Every structure is written in structure tokens, then in C-alpha cells.
Amino acid sequence: MRLLSDLMSPRALERVIQDAAQVRGLPVAGLDRAALEDILKREVFKRLQLSVPAPLAKKRVSEVLAELVLADQAVAAARTAPVGGPNAAEAARAEAARTVTQLEEGLRRFALYFDWPETQRLRGVLGIARQQQEEGQAPAPLLQEGQDLLGALERRLQEELVIQAQDLAELRATFARVQGLGSRDVRRVEGLINQIAEAQDQQTLLPAEVDRARTLAFKLRRSLESSVVQSAGGAAAPLPADAQARVQALEQEHVARRLSDLGNEYAALFELRPDLSQNHEKLRETHAAGTLRSEAAEAWQVTLAEARRGALEQQRSELSDLDGRFAAVQDSPAAQDARLRLEVARSILAGDGLITAELRELTATLTALNSSPETMDHLLEQQRELAELERAVRDVPGAQAELRADLAAARSALVLGQVADLGPLWRVLERHMGRAAQQREDFDARADHVVEQYDQVRTLAGETTQSLGRLAETLRAQRRLGPMSPQARARYAQTLEGAEALLIEARAEYEAAQQVTSTFGEDALSGLLDLFDLGGGADTAELAPAGGPVAALPHDAWTVRAGQITGGQPAGSAQPVAALLAQADAAGLHRLDMGDASHVWSARRGQGGDWRLARAADWDTLDREVGAWLDG
Structure with missing residues (x-):
């Protein structure tokens, strides 16, 4: 029933099935496929509609029914296998050994990510499971937890690979802008990009390399945008206002990413x-106001690292105290289980992982073990249920904020040996699960729409469309992800917001270009430059610019007024574009980016009504050679 795990809590699903089986006069273990199908189509479907729309509920129930068919086929195949072999106990030990081997292989796959909490816990769980296995015990609960952790690690890896792919695309775009600087840092960025690309192909994360590349790329972009303009007398002129704005935007973008990374890295500390x-x-909030500098973010990272070291020392002391208190507890199966979990916590702490939740659970367990025999079992069961609830809450967006106070009250009650009613908390969680499932459906639909619309405007040249293309590729990858963590869901929402904003701009640019080119009988921008024969063929007459002597301008650059060239080297291929700019004036446009078979073209309108027009072999060359001149 894992396909329903994001719509309904396991305990709620268990209750629905138990009640439905009782109505049919059957034990849960006696339900066959036909009975389960009927329960899914009736009781479970009805229960799901309390939290999600009927179409989504129907879709998930259909998926579960398909899984039941596959499960029946597997059972039928098992029944046809030869009878005999080891007894049940030996078979269980053999299965446990296979599971341990699988977990060991999985842990090796994620060895690079030793600082992930899931990896640290899996290492601890696996170590205790091996020890139990060597002692001839059955570590089934630990092995199940290990398999769950392995699934969580796989999910996180896929989510992080999507982020790395997006970073790689942005780094490549930045490198194309700054490679003309030819400095040592540019070569370092290029080398890092190659390393990251190779790792991405191998489904491997290189967070340190990505961080270094992003930092270097940020500094190079800032240096490029901050390049001073030399006046005629050789003195450095102040940066124009638009250049200052670009530098500020670059820094704020860099700081935003740094804060986001710190929020994810230190989530357990928070x-x-x-x-x-x-x-x-x-x-x-300070960053949102545009007043936070990158130095402040770096200083905050140092503060968090120091706080984390202090928290680890404090938790080592708390665990040592608990260890001594557990030693005085009378031996019992529950006490043995608690000591195993204490060893898992010790292993996590040894790997510099915080054990906040583990300490809470162990403290509550200790209280239950020291209570009267009449209440101990009930308190232990509720403590396990509360731990399960807290883990589920962490994976559902919005649930933790609403339930934080109630969960704290339930924990306090258990520590005091009191019973708490967790039913209302489960119901709140299920409501949020339903909302999250519907939100994911909406996100996927929005992503499909953005990708579809991008395909319609992708032929339009310009930075807006290129940025939209990178976000569309990220949306495709996010769309393919399975169940998402809250962090991945937040990134999905952020990507959608950015892509939808760029899509509006791209549509406006595309429609404006169509409006201009409609004068020439074309319905699409792609045919515009061919119409004017902008390739500069042999039959094109070289026209001298109107207005007398040619001004000293960059190569392949012109000034234009009222559709006529007023400055620049003679070039007949530029005159049709100059005529086009008269139409752009009429349409109220202030910038055009175009491309033909051999060149890319860009035109910017100044405050006085004059246009600056330039062309180059590609956009990178255009930005490098005449970008500053075009910006005025």
C-alpha cells in the first residue's frame, strides 16, 4: 500500500481495512484479492475523497489494484517453485543475510555522502544489525528500517542530481559570458565544469566542486559587469546605473543561493x-530587502558551524547520561530494544550527526521502562506511535508548522508518564497529505504547460528565452521525480514561479516581434532576417550611411535614427535592419535580439530615440566585443 502512503497515514489505512474486514466477517489475514479489491474500490476510495479530489483518489486506487495483480503473479510463480529446502528459521536467516548484503552494497553506493543524516543512521543501523545477526538473533525491524533509509537516500540523490544539473547549466551559461576574459580563474571554472559534467553523467554528486565553480563564476561575472569604462582622457568613468544594478542583482542571487544551501545543510541544527x-x-528577510552582502552570509556560515560543534558536544554528554540510566533498567525485551536504539544513536553521533529526535525518543522510552508494569506497554506503544507520527510529519509540507505545539505537548506528556490522544494529530496530518498530493498534481500540470509553451517560443533569440530553456529542462527533471521531500517540493515551486515569469516575458517579446514583422508579411520571427537577406550576399549593394562621415564605432556596429544609418562602417546588410527599427519605434519597443544564418543581431534604443545596432558571429562574441557599447 506504499502507493497510498502520501495520501493516508499507515494507521488510518490499517483501521479502514480492519473495519471493512470486520463488516465482511473476515479476519484481515483472511482477505483474498477479490475482497481487497472490493475494499479498495469502496471503503478506501471513499476515505481518500475526504482529503483529495475524486479523480486523484481513483487514480491512486487504480495503481494499487495494478500492484495487486503483479503481487498475485509473483505468488503464483512462487507456488510453482520446487518444494523442500531449508526450514522456516533457516530461510529467515538466509533472507536476513541477503538483506544485510543489499544494505551493505547500498551503503557503499552512498559512502561519498557520509555527512547526510540518512547515511549516518544507515551506517549505525547496519552495524547493529550485523552484530545481532552474528549473535544468531533476527534483526528484522532494523533491516526494515535500513531498507527505508536506503529508499530515502535514493530519493535524496535523485533530487540532488536535479539541482546539480541545473547548476551545471547555469555554470555553462556563465562560462560562455566570461570565457573571453582569459584569466586563470576562467580556466579553473572550465575545468570544474568538465568535472561536474562527467560526474553528472555517472549519477554522482560533487557538491564541493559545484560550490567552488559557482563562487568563481560569481566573481568573474561581477568583475565583467564592473569593468570600468575608459573616458577619452584615459580616466576611469563611474559605472552606469544599469551596470550597477546588474552587479547588485548578481550579488543578491549569489547570497540567496548561499542562504538556501545553509538552510538545507543546517536543518537539523535549526x-x-x-x-x-x-x-x-x-x-x-534582509536579503529580500536587497541589503544583505555576501560577506554576511559567509560569516553566518562560520557561526552555524561553531554552533553545530557545540551542539554535538552537548548531545554526547546527554547520550552518556542516558547510557548510565539505561544500565540501571531491569532487563526485558523492551529494554534490549531500547539499548539497540541507543547504540544506533551512538554510531550516528560518532559520525558527527545530530541525534535530537533519538534523544527525545530514548528519554521517553526510559520513562516508560521505569513506570509500573500496568502502564509500561501502553506507554511504549504510544511512544512508538508518536515517533512514527513525527517522522511522517517531517515529510509533509505545512504539517510540521501546524502540529509543532501539539507534538511538543504529546512528548512532554509521555516524559511525565501520561497518555496523549494522538488521533486528532493523525487527522491533521492526513489533511495536509491530501493537500500535498493535490499540490503535486497541480505542479506537474503547470510544469507540462511551461514546457509546452517554451517549445512554441524557443526559436526567439535572446537571453530571456535561453534562461527559460534552462528552467524548462529543470522542470522536466523535477517532473520525473517520484515522491518529493519538502525541500525538493519547495524548489519545484520556485522553479515554476521563475519559469512562468520568464514565459510571460518571452511571450511578450515574441508577440512584439511578430507585430513588427507583420509589416513584412511574415507570421513568425524566424523568417524575418531571410526576408531582408541579412546574410550579406554578393548581390547586396553596400549602402553608405546617411548623414555624412562615418563615426568611430566598434566593428560591425551602427547608430540608427528614423530607420536610417547615421554612424558606422558602410554595410548594405545593416540597412534593412535599420528600416526594421523604424517599425520597432512605432511599436514602442526598446530592444530587439535577432539571428540569421551567419550572425546574431542586437539593437538598443537610447533615451533620445537613437538606436545602437551591432552584430557578431554568436551571442558570446557580441556581449564581449560590443555589449558595453550597446548598453550605452
């Missing part, structure tokens, strides 16, 4: 230290 979480939010 859970332990709400004061640090509040400070982080204040920094985000």
Missing part, C-alpha cells in the same frame, strides 16, 4: 536551536 532558525529567517 530543529534543535529555534533561535538560530529565527536568525536565519531574519537574514532571509
Whole structure:
């Protein structure tokens, strides 16, 4: 029933099936495929409609029914296998050994990501499972947890690969802009891009290399945009206002990414230290106001690293205290289970992983073990249920914020040996699960729409369309992801917002270009430049610019007024574009980016009504050689 796990809590699903089986006069274990299908189509479908729209509920129930068919086929195949072999106990041990081997192989796959909490916990779980296996015990619960952790690691890897692919695309775009600088840092960025691209092909993450490449690329872009303009006398002129704005935007973009990365990296610390979480939010607000410098973000990273070291020392002390208190507890199966979880926590802490949730659970377990025999089992069961609820809440957007106070109250009650009613909390969680499932459906539909619309405007040259193309590719990758973590879901929403904003701009540019080119009888921008024979063929007459002597302008650059060239080297191929700019004046446009078979063209309208027009073999060359001149 894992296909329903994001729509309904496991306990709620269990209750629905139990009640439905009771109505049919059957035990749950006695339900056959026909009975399960009927329950899914009736009771489960009805229950799902309380939190999600009927079409989504029907879709998920259909997926579960298809899984049941596959499960029946697997059972039938097993029944045809030869009878005999080891007894049940030996078979269980053999299966456990296979599972341990699979977990070991999985852990090796994720060894590079030793600082991930999931990796740290899997290492601890696997170590204790091996120990139990060597002692002849059945580590089934630990092995199940290990398999769940392996699934969580796979999900995180896929989500991180989507981020790395997006970073790689942005780095390549930035490199195309700055490669003309030819400095040592440019060569370092190129080398890092090649490393990251190779790792991406191998489904491997290189976070340190990505971080270095992004930092270098940011500095190079800032240097490029901040390049001073030399006046005629050789003195450095101040940066124009638009260049200053671009530099500021670059820095704010860099700071935003740094804050986002720190939020993900120190999420466990923020859970332990709400004061640090509040400070982080204040920094985000300062950034939103446009007043946070990159140096402040770097200083905040140092502060968080120091706070994390202090938290680890504090938790080592707390775990040592718990260890001593557990030693005084009378031996029992529940106490043995608690000591195993204590060893798992110790292993996580040894790998510099925070164990905030583990300490809470162990403290509550200790209280239950020290309670009266009449209440101990009930408290332990509720403590396990609360731990399950807390883990589920962390994976559902919006649920943690609403349930934080209620969960804290339930934990406090258990520590005092009191019973808490968790039913209302499960219902709140399920409501958020339904909302999250519907939100994902909406996100996927929006992503499909953006990708479809991008395909219609992708022929339009210009930076807007190129940026939209990179985001569309990211949306395709995000769309292919399975169940998402809250962090991945937030990134999905952010990508959608950015892509939809760019799509509006791209549509406006495309429609404006069509409006201009309609004068020449064309319905699409792609045919415009061919119409004017902008390739500069042999039959094109070289026209001298109107207005007398040619001004000293960059190569392949012209000034234009009222559709006539007023400055620049003679070039007949530029005159038709100059005529086009008269139409652009009439349409109220202030910028045009175009391309033909041999050149790309860009034109910018100044405040006085004059246009600056330039062409080059490609956009990178255009930006490098005449970008500053075009910007005025």
C-alpha cells in the first residue's frame, strides 16, 4: 500500500481495512484479492475523497489494484517453485543475510555522502544489525528500517542530481559570458565544469566542486559587469546605473543561493536551536530587502558551524547520561530494544550527526521502562506511535508548522508518564497529505504547460528565452521525480514561479516581434532576417550611411535614427535592419535580439530615440566585443 502512503497515514489505512474486514466477517489475514479489491474500490476510495479530489483518489486506487495483480503473479510463480529446502528459521536467516548484503552494497553506493543524516543512521543501523545477526538473533525491524533509509537516500540523490544539473547549466551559461576574459580563474571554472559534467553523467554528486565553480563564476561575472569604462582622457568613468544594478542583482542571487544551501545543510541544527532558525529567517528577510552582502552570509556560515560543534558536544554528554540510566533498567525485551536504539544513536553521533529526535525518543522510552508494569506497554506503544507520527510529519509540507505545539505537548506528556490522544494529530496530518498530493498534481500540470509553451517560443533569440530553456529542462527533471521531500517540493515551486515569469516575458517579446514583422508579411520571427537577406550576399549593394562621415564605432556596429544609418562602417546588410527599427519605434519597443544564418543581431534604443545596432558571429562574441557599447 506504499502507493497510498502520501495520501493516508499507515494507521488510518490499517483501521479502514480492519473495519471493512470486520463488516465482511473476515479476519484481515483472511482477505483474498477479490475482497481487497472490493475494499479498495469502496471503503478506501471513499476515505481518500475526504482529503483529495475524486479523480486523484481513483487514480491512486487504480495503481494499487495494478500492484495487486503483479503481487498475485509473483505468488503464483512462487507456488510453482520446487518444494523442500531449508526450514522456516533457516530461510529467515538466509533472507536476513541477503538483506544485510543489499544494505551493505547500498551503503557503499552512498559512502561519498557520509555527512547526510540518512547515511549516518544507515551506517549505525547496519552495524547493529550485523552484530545481532552474528549473535544468531533476527534483526528484522532494523533491516526494515535500513531498507527505508536506503529508499530515502535514493530519493535524496535523485533530487540532488536535479539541482546539480541545473547548476551545471547555469555554470555553462556563465562560462560562455566570461570565457573571453582569459584569466586563470576562467580556466579553473572550465575545468570544474568538465568535472561536474562527467560526474553528472555517472549519477554522482560533487557538491564541493559545484560550490567552488559557482563562487568563481560569481566573481568573474561581477568583475565583467564592473569593468570600468575608459573616458577619452584615459580616466576611469563611474559605472552606469544599469551596470550597477546588474552587479547588485548578481550579488543578491549569489547570497540567496548561499542562504538556501545553509538552510538545507543546517536543518537539523535549526530543529534543535529555534533561535538560530529565527536568525536565519531574519537574514532571509534582509536579503529580500536587497541589503544583505555576501560577506554576511559567509560569516553566518562560520557561526552555524561553531554552533553545530557545540551542539554535538552537548548531545554526547546527554547520550552518556542516558547510557548510565539505561544500565540501571531491569532487563526485558523492551529494554534490549531500547539499548539497540541507543547504540544506533551512538554510531550516528560518532559520525558527527545530530541525534535530537533519538534523544527525545530514548528519554521517553526510559520513562516508560521505569513506570509500573500496568502502564509500561501502553506507554511504549504510544511512544512508538508518536515517533512514527513525527517522522511522517517531517515529510509533509505545512504539517510540521501546524502540529509543532501539539507534538511538543504529546512528548512532554509521555516524559511525565501520561497518555496523549494522538488521533486528532493523525487527522491533521492526513489533511495536509491530501493537500500535498493535490499540490503535486497541480505542479506537474503547470510544469507540462511551461514546457509546452517554451517549445512554441524557443526559436526567439535572446537571453530571456535561453534562461527559460534552462528552467524548462529543470522542470522536466523535477517532473520525473517520484515522491518529493519538502525541500525538493519547495524548489519545484520556485522553479515554476521563475519559469512562468520568464514565459510571460518571452511571450511578450515574441508577440512584439511578430507585430513588427507583420509589416513584412511574415507570421513568425524566424523568417524575418531571410526576408531582408541579412546574410550579406554578393548581390547586396553596400549602402553608405546617411548623414555624412562615418563615426568611430566598434566593428560591425551602427547608430540608427528614423530607420536610417547615421554612424558606422558602410554595410548594405545593416540597412534593412535599420528600416526594421523604424517599425520597432512605432511599436514602442526598446530592444530587439535577432539571428540569421551567419550572425546574431542586437539593437538598443537610447533615451533620445537613437538606436545602437551591432552584430557578431554568436551571442558570446557580441556581449564581449560590443555589449558595453550597446548598453550605452
